[in-house]
Amino acid sequence: MAxxxxxxxxxxxxxxxxxxxxxxxxxxxxxxxxxxxxxxSRLAEKGLTVRHIYEFINxxxxxxxxxxxxxxxxxxxxxxxxEDKPVRALS
Numbered sequence: 158m159a160x161x162x163x164x165x166x167x168x169x170x171x172x173x174x175x176x177x178x179x180x181x182x183x184x185x186x187x188x189x190x191x192x193x194x195x196x197x198s199r200l201a202e203k204g205l206t207v208r209h210i211y212e213f214i215n216x217x218x219x220x221x222x223x224x225x226x227x228x229x230x231x232x233x234x235x236x237x238x239x240e241d242k243p244v245r246a247l248s
Contacts, residue, residue, distance in 0.1 A: 166230045167238040179224030184208075184241040186216050190234045193217040203228045 165172075175183065189196050193216050197207045200217060204225035209218040218241050219226075229235045 166235055171238070171240060175223040175227050179222060179227065181223045182220065183223050183226055184218070184220045185226055186211075186218055186239050186241045187229060188214065188216045188236040188238075190236055191215060196234055199232070199234070 167175075175181075187193070187200065192212060193210050194212065197210065197217065200207055200219055203221075205219040205221035207217050207219055211217070215236075226238065229238055
């Protein structure tokens with residue numbers, strides 16, 4: 158099993174989508190090392206808008222350009238990045 162340090166911070170499909178259209182508007186969930194609210198200003202510095210902080214899971218919902226999102230994987234405080242998609246309950 159790969160350790161957290163060796164796992165990529167985002168999956169290949171998302172990386173390819175961001176790289177193929179850096180000007181596209183994206184909505185992402187960014188999991189952070191520690192409280193996400195501590196990193197809100199750093200997310201803004203990268204050109205992303207924080208839409209919501211999920212303190213319970215140390216994550217922030219952000220929006221901005223794909224190009225801005227591509228700056229995140231190199232940050233040591235970023236654990237993972239995934240698309241922010243609608244969640245539906247099964248009935």
